Amino acid sequence: MSGSEGLSIHDRPNSYIGRSVPRPNLPRLLKGRGSYADDVKLPRMLHAAFLRSPYAHAEIVSIKTDEAEKVTGVFRVFTGDDIAKVCSPWVGVLTHLEGLRSPPQHALAVGRVLWQGEPLAAVVAESRALAEDVLELIEVDYKELPPAVDMEKALDGDAEVIHDVYENNLCWERNVNQGDVDAAFAASEVVIEEEYRFGRHTGVTLESRSIVADFDAGEDMLTLYHSTQAPHMKQALFAKHLDLDEHKIRIICRDVGGAFGLKAHAYGDEFATAAMSMVLKRPVKFVADRMESFLGDIHARDHIVKGKIGVSKEGKILGLEIDDLTGIGPYSVYPRSSAIEINQVLNLTGGAYVFENYRARGRVVFQNKPPMCQYRAVGHPIAISVAESLVELAASAIDMESMQMRQLNMAADDDYPNKTVTGIPLENLSHQESTTKLMEMVNYQEIRNEQAELRSNGIYRGVGFGALIEVTNPSPAFYGVGGAPISAQDGCSIKLDAKGNLIVGTSVTEQGQGAEAVISQVVATAVGITPEKIKVISGDTENTPYGGGTWASRGTGIAGEAAVKAGKVIRNNILDVAGILLQSEPETLDIRNNQIVDDENGTERMSVAEIGRIVYYRGDTLPKDFQAEMMVVQHYLPKSFPFAFTNSVHCSHLEVDVTTGFIKLLKHWVVEDCGTVVNPQNVDDQVRGGVVQGIGGALYEECIYNDQGQLLNGNLADYLVPMAVELPEIIVGHVESRTFESDLGAKGAGEAGTAGAPAAIMNALNDALRPLEAKLTRQPFTPQRVLEALGKV
Amino acid sequence: MTNRIEINTTVNGETVSRMVEPRTNLVDFVRYDLELTGSHVGCEHGVCGACTIRLNGEIVRGCLMLAVQADGGLVETIEGLSENGKISDLQEQFLIRNAGQCGSCTPGMLLTADALLESNASPTRMEIREFISGNYCRCTGFEAIIDAIEKTAQTRQKER
Incomplete structure (x- = not known):
């Protein structure tokens, strides 16, 4: 036992916690030396291209592939029936979401196609270009069926029922009723009702979904080079549906070019690629192009929410009610389901506030559009936009500053642990300190003064806020209890090499957010080794401990704590050897800057490299009954709380051109409390990147469909994403309320930006237009919609 | 074919x-x-x-x-x-400022930034924003990239 045993990681000397250490994996990316799935080139590798349905709903009467198969260089054409022989269908439900239903879904459509873009056949050829050429030679006889496109009509009696095994298009419904909402509204000074719409948008990772499947018939082993954010989950899924043992599947995801939730789901074209490799016993590559990304990636949002709030004349929230309807495409997505987003909306609406009376209904309906599933900030932008808009409208109605009303309804910072209105435990939040800090950063009064002055010149500026709680560090309550093979625990392995370096394996993945840097900083601190002597390995099911991967803002909080634990264990193991060699009690020693030192005064005694040399090459000099263990693994699972909630608050300042309808974002501020900040620059950039994705949904991004279920803007020229010139400077501040559940104390920081930005922007926009009596509640707020609200078009 | x-x-x-x-x-x-x-x-x-x-x-x-x-x-x-060192100072600033996250846009962004600094040795932040507006980054929110390009320009100016 060493002198620092039992001490918190926050008490370690030479700490790297709270330092903006450059990310160790970034230099290779800056040199173009990354290794993404599409960079993989294997001997005898073939290329797949998929035939996708041109219709939103049609019966496949027949498919003729013989002309396609005659082409030189084509190895095989697969239909849905061919793939179904080797890949079993899946069902995207979670058992803890009672009543959630979805029919079996095949990797490639069998019998019917249910959305425009659904894959139904594949060509495997010696090049991708050839495979695409040959798609045109596949003859499909479709019988068009009426599509159910409009989610508002999906439950009508005369609606086309997509799955005839069900009586209607309802996928799931949940109702919440806390307190007495009707009495609360009756007792309110003002009651505000509003309807909010959130367009369907999508993730648009710059690196599209990619997979290289390499089935080795010699070992019956399937290696998948795969752009994913949940390798162990994917291993379990591929094993189950391709009927292989899990240890016969290895998932390797080296560099991942953005994920944002989009790469945590099962996709038919990816399963088909693996199946085709098994049939052909050769490597097969599939990389989605941008057009098929728009049709094949999961979509997100697509909600219509009716909201109602009642407040007292003092500004207390007395009651809140929402009715949310969302269209999720023809299937609930496997394995996380397409009901989690609406479940989050019901759980989180008004979550920043203390109130007692809440009623909510959420309905999830099937429709003939691409499947909808979890994308960054799942449900949060909807819940937060609705609640924060209602709060600002109510504050305006009682002539109160909206931030004052928020603070009145937020719990005191010392009033935790606490619970949301639906009973979800909140451990430790800082709404009061965070909102106070935000108001100091914003210089609110100056903005108001300027606003009044400019209005008299016909310039319309607005300022708006969005306060929120965010789900991070989920326990098995999120997915595991519902039966999905999704791990909520994570692991960290650490091996000391003979030169005193540490080789660290983590079960979370790196897709740009800095997971490897965070793990490296934590290990460096816990052990006493400098970061340049630490190599972190991630994204390989054969070489890392088992774990969940990187999603739901869980990497730092969960895998970071596993790294703390593993670091403490190997430190002690190293000090046990040092104690023997130095004839000192291990607890009088410490490791600092790669040296064994006297704990008391820091005097250097020997190097950690020397320990490595002796353990590996001169074990004969150690006692007979002593075995050094220089490789350790530890795991961590949050158990005390189902989630580690964080809080944050946004402010948006913008200007509306009332002639053109264009919105110019002037500045955006965020105060974020994610507990312990391991790498401040990383966290700030996570927040900024998140804000910009929130801006995308609020102002630009929308998958536009016609009434036949045809996507009208499925390319990057017509689907607008935020680019540098449209964006404001984003100022980020922090409050640190650690979670006491772990030693590290870190919560997640990946999604609060996306969660809160749309609310702040909507409120700022409506603040700007208030003197013109115009109001917008339908995202994205395009110039067209602004002009419509102003009555100009 | x-x-x-x-x-x-x-x-x-x-x-x-x-x-x-x-x-x-x-x-x-x-x-x-x-x-x-x-x-x-x-x-x-x-x-x-x-x-x-x-x-x-x-x-x-x-x-x-x-x-x-x-x-x-x-x-x-x-x-x-990267091999010939032409953009090594840009790469250094991108590293220090965390101006690449997933790395998908990063090579294109670096080449674009280099072209900007060849034509305009001391661009304003808005000029940087405009010049890189043909390069899509989904991760960073662009601010880190703008910071890194601005810092590179300033450092080059000082070293002149």
Whole structure:
């Protein structure tokens, strides 16, 4: 036992916690030396291209592939029936979401196609270009069926029922009723009702979904080079549906070019690629192009929410009610389901506030559009936009500053642990300190003064806020209890090499957010080794401990704590050897800057490299009954709380051109409390990147469909994403309320930006237009919609 | 499918002779024929800038140029510019400022930033924003990238 045993990681000397250490994996990316799935080139590798349905709903009467198969260089054409022989269908439900239903879904459509873009056949050829050429030679006889496109009509009696095994298009419904909402509204000074719409948008990772499947018939082993954010989950899924043992599947995801939730789901074209490799016993590559990304990636949002709030004349929230309807495409997505987003909306609406009376209904309906599933900030932008808009409208109605009303309804910072209105435990939040800090950063009064002055010149500026709680560090309550093979625990392995370096394996993945840097900083601190002597390995099911991967803002909080634990264990193991060699009690020693030192005064005694040399090459000099263990693994699972909630608050300042309808974002501020900040620059950039994705949904991004279920803007020229010139400077501040559940104390920081930005922007926009009596509640707020609200078009 | 055409180019200082299909675009040629995978493919219709490559000293969209158009030309990719040190100060600032997250846009962004600083040694932040507005980044929110480019310009100015 060493002198620092039992001490918190926050008490370690030479700490790297709270330092903006450059990310160790970034230099290779800056040199173009990354290794993404599409960079993989294997001997005898073939290329797949998929035939996708041109219709939103049609019966496949027949498919003729013989002309396609005659082409030189084509190895095989697969239909849905061919793939179904080797890949079993899946069902995207979670058992803890009672009543959630979805029919079996095949990797490639069998019998019917249910959305425009659904894959139904594949060509495997010696090049991708050839495979695409040959798609045109596949003859499909479709019988068009009426599509159910409009989610508002999906439950009508005369609606086309997509799955005839069900009586209607309802996928799931949940109702919440806390307190007495009707009495609360009756007792309110003002009651505000509003309807909010959130367009369907999508993730648009710059690196599209990619997979290289390499089935080795010699070992019956399937290696998948795969752009994913949940390798162990994917291993379990591929094993189950391709009927292989899990240890016969290895998932390797080296560099991942953005994920944002989009790469945590099962996709038919990816399963088909693996199946085709098994049939052909050769490597097969599939990389989605941008057009098929728009049709094949999961979509997100697509909600219509009716909201109602009642407040007292003092500004207390007395009651809140929402009715949310969302269209999720023809299937609930496997394995996380397409009901989690609406479940989050019901759980989180008004979550920043203390109130007692809440009623909510959420309905999830099937429709003939691409499947909808979890994308960054799942449900949060909807819940937060609705609640924060209602709060600002109510504050305006009682002539109160909206931030004052928020603070009145937020719990005191010392009033935790606490619970949301639906009973979800909140451990430790800082709404009061965070909102106070935000108001100091914003210089609110100056903005108001300027606003009044400019209005008299016909310039319309607005300022708006969005306060929120965010789900991070989920326990098995999120997915595991519902039966999905999704791990909520994570692991960290650490091996000391003979030169005193540490080789660290983590079960979370790196897709740009800095997971490897965070793990490296934590290990460096816990052990006493400098970061340049630490190599972190991630994204390989054969070489890392088992774990969940990187999603739901869980990497730092969960895998970071596993790294703390593993670091403490190997430190002690190293000090046990040092104690023997130095004839000192291990607890009088410490490791600092790669040296064994006297704990008391820091005097250097020997190097950690020397320990490595002796353990590996001169074990004969150690006692007979002593075995050094220089490789350790530890795991961590949050158990005390189902989630580690964080809080944050946004402010948006913008200007509306009332002639053109264009919105110019002037500045955006965020105060974020994610507990312990391991790498401040990383966290700030996570927040900024998140804000910009929130801006995308609020102002630009929308998958536009016609009434036949045809996507009208499925390319990057017509689907607008935020680019540098449209964006404001984003100022980020922090409050640190650690979670006491772990030693590290870190919560997640990946999604609060996306969660809160749309609310702040909507409120700022409506603040700007208030003197013109115009109001917008339908995202994205395009110039067209602004002009419509102003009555100009 | 079609007759291949011989092209001769200089790529990152090396003479390259290959037979290519006329329809092969420049970024596919660089990535798959030459195995220089640092240039990325994001949209294949000229919007995202991930495939930015230098051809005869000018940045081009590798997805909007055909490989045959590089015949007789001088091609430079992120790998070459990293090896010869031309953008090492930009890369250093990108590292310090965390101006690349997933790394998909990063090579194209670096080549675009380099082209900006060649034409405008001390751009304003708005000029930087405008110049890189043909390069899509989904991760950073762009601010870190703008900071890194601005810092590089300032450092170059001081060192003059």
